[in-house]
Amino acid sequence: MDPRIREHAQTIVDHSTRVEGGDNVVVSAPAVADDLVTAICELIGERGAYVVTTSSDPRFMRAYLRASEKEEFETPEHQLALFEESDVLINIRAETNATEQSDVDPKTNAAWRRAYKPIQKEALSKRWCLTQYPAKGSAQLAGMSTEAYENFVYDAVSLDWEKQADHQQQMVDLMNDADEVRITSGDETDVTMSIAGNTTINDKGEHNLPGGEVFTAPVKDSVEGEVYFDLPLYRQGREITGVRVTFEDGKVVDYSAERNEEVLDGVFDTDEGARFLGELGIGMNRNIDQFTYNMLFDEKMGDTVHMAVGAAYPETVGDDNEVNESAEHVDMIVDMSEDSVIELDGEVVQRNGTFVFEDDF
Template sequence: INWVDELSAKIRYLQAPDEIFDEFPEWRKDFYLSYLRGGAAFVSISASDPELLKDVNPERIVRAQKVSNTALQEYREKIMSHENSWCIVSVPTIAWAKKVFPDVSEEQAMNLLWDAILKAVRVPAADPVKEWDSHKAKLRERRDFMNKSNFKSLHYQNSLGTDLTIELPDNHIWMGGSKNNAKGIDFVANIPTEEVFTLPKKSGVNGTVFSSKPLVYNGNLIDQFSLTFKDGKAIDYKAEKGQEILKKLIETDEGSCYLGEVALVPFDSPISNAQILFYNTLFDENASCHLAFGKAYPTCIKDGSSLSKDKLVDLGVNDSLVHVDFMIGTKDLTITGITAEGKKIPVFENGNFA
């Protein structure tokens, strides 16, 4: 068990000397790598305060994360290549519950958030395991449709002002539902999950996209933001809230200003229909189509897990120390798939699969 206390981390950010943020404990690196190499399955249980670090110098947060991600690069790469099974879940805290339900008591807020989480992960069903099997089958159907279609690009448009074209690399693979690790064992990486996803061609993103939900990043809120891309790179970005945090995120490294994920989630889905803003990416990304800054999943391109970094770069696969999802789906979102022959096929209409 690797227990991380948020409040202790905040005290460290506020009071530790600068040089501390250039160090990563060797024992912690060894902890992750020893279990990784031993074939362990990793379960991450997140219980966070969405705005805990809002009064912390963002320079320190980004600096510490960069050092951490560099030290754990082997771990991150093997996890993103699905060599080991892994799963992320979230449980309520009072601070999170009160952010989501500010107008009720702490006890009521906790009960409401627990109820919303359990519904989102299909626990109240008469037979939750059967319900999950059915859900995974539906995601496989959507995934198989996208793979069979083999689109060359996707064109996004909505009333917020999004007008974005995303080119997909040759031999890209759509994934969704469950995955298989290196031993062929089936696992679900995110609970809940409503997405099918792939990777974009690093240099193939052009146009403007607007966020549809707030993004909680490193204990800070980024809200009402837009990004303009040219040849894959974010060349302009604005946020009504969290501009400096967004800037630090996009400028983390060479690959953080490019996209690493394209994910499709229907607007008519259980989490979206709950009409709850969770202020938690694990839930909010599964209520909305989303994209991700930074590192792409190598498993989303043919033979990607066995290819070298240089070969992946040649194929248009983005690499970065970060992978951060942000939400762009709306009830009027249209997505048009464009084939290599130029044929246009509706993928999304009015926020849902066509």
């Protein structure tokens, strides 16, 4: 076994989820990630915890959703019960075919997301970690050789997370002292939002591994302006490109995409909350220096900002503000490396991807 797999497993168990004796742990992964699951289970056993493993191969869900053809689903109570009895949830991504679910109707996917919402909410209340195993399908989607992608993944997840957290804390402190954010990029992105009373989180490789962003929630009805998400995303096995969104009073009132706009139709029609922003994130992981069509990595890249329509993370929302509720959480990215500015209360804190606290600002 590649020693980097064992190092990855140790980071997940000891840093990201802090597994302790007596914990009930669920590990979900496709078969291609068996080496990482094996290493994780070994560490869980050494720490005196208990483990259940489940398969998350997207072929299974594709088969189920296509066969069901339902407009509405019921929440799978047996999975909810498993999560309720668990202390730690570890979810491993590893693609053998990134477009596996491309022929599932977006409306069916939206219906499933609505039914799954209570499970999603329960999962977020646990010690959870989402991470990536460098499978060949993931490498192919990124346009990289298997070896190059392995190096890319392990370099990103094996950072000195204490040092990275110190670097990011500088931006966290600036945002926690601010009320309004304005983001401009090129001629097509100019958006403002209030973050007054909300909390900015320092993502240091715990819930997401790799980490490397700072994120918060906008005040729900405060988002105004237009955003051109110039980097693509994969959603439901489809590439969505050239997304343009207009916000008024916090709500998406107009949108378009150059490719696969129908997937956005399904997202925005999922529920009322899917038309509001739940997250504003700023990428700060300089080890992630290549776009890979994998949001777990792409949203952490330096020189980027991402915004997620749908559910807000409750820990980012102040007591006096409303938590946006939705079955969706869809991140989309703006490249901030050129002709781009982030302002906090009218003061420039990032210009063309460089932060005010960096030497070459």
